[in-house]
Amino acid sequence: MRRRIKTIVLSLLTTLTLSLGLMSCSSDINDYANTNPQFALDEYFNGELTAHGMVQDRSGKVLRRFTVAMVGTWQGNKGTLEEDFIYDDGERQRRVWHIEKTADGHYTGTAGDVVVPAKGQTQGFALNWRYTLAVPVDGKVWNINFNDWMYQLDDKRVLNRAEMTKFGFKVGEVTLWIERKS
Template sequence: MMARHWLKALLLCASVALAGCSTASLEDYRGTKPALDLQTYFNGPITAQGVFQDRSGKVVRRFTVQMTASWQGDTGVLDEHFTYDDGEKQRRVWTLKKQPDGRYTGTADDVVGEASGRTEGFALFWDYTLRLPVDGEVYEVRFDDWMYQLDERTLLNRSVMSKWGVKLGEVTLFFRKGDAP
């Protein structure tokens, strides 16, 4: 009888621990407002400011992004210009495509294959593998992006970077629509 109680307690603790490790689902945001429409939000000038934190949470890099975005039908172009706190500059040009099922795909020169994403309510989940230059080497790093539209002009982006399933760090960005590049 005592062993049965211990087994029940152990199973309950394991269930609570596993529930604590679960991740958010895009469906958790169904019906939330404002509804994120990529063709509306990512259209025109946008400015973003962000930080990269290593796996310990320490901010190791800050940056600003000036971008312009435009759409022709279901195809959009995001032209991003990054300026880092150490003076380094980078450019990434995304080509986004809205699919018939409502998903989005995206390509860029430093993206391996195709990025894939979907919106639900005010959220977008977007994942891709990026070729990331670090100290003269290029690494393929997975990005799991969550974007949340906070209001008509503001979007929060939180990305977890990983390699072989190991978390390398996080990127956090605040986007402001309508700010001129």
């Protein structure tokens, strides 16, 4: 009986320690409120852009590399971002985002393979954007949750890091370097 109680207590302490560790690693969009430049999604993603990126598994191993040609257009508070991906294995993929700017730096977005619409907010030079994407994996489609962070470094460059999770567990990460053409 004592051994069982010790095991339960040890398990609870381990869970609590891991939970606190994960919470302390989480960023909050408000951490960036007083930073510059002010990231206006509708201004940065307006025109032609190019991106270079990679997909890593949960251990950090690079699985794929890719480039993306992007074109963003905006009319008022509604925008379209067309993304044409070319992967290192020759696969091509197209995603068209429909984005709406709402109040106080908040944005929503949908695309054909976005299962749960994106909701995001900007503060200072950062954007945090969360959504669920249908991702083909070995002949099946998985709904993967994305916690997407974009950081506008200057008027031409944005660094994008997205953590991918399934059932609350990290399954991978995407890193992207985005540059405006003009």
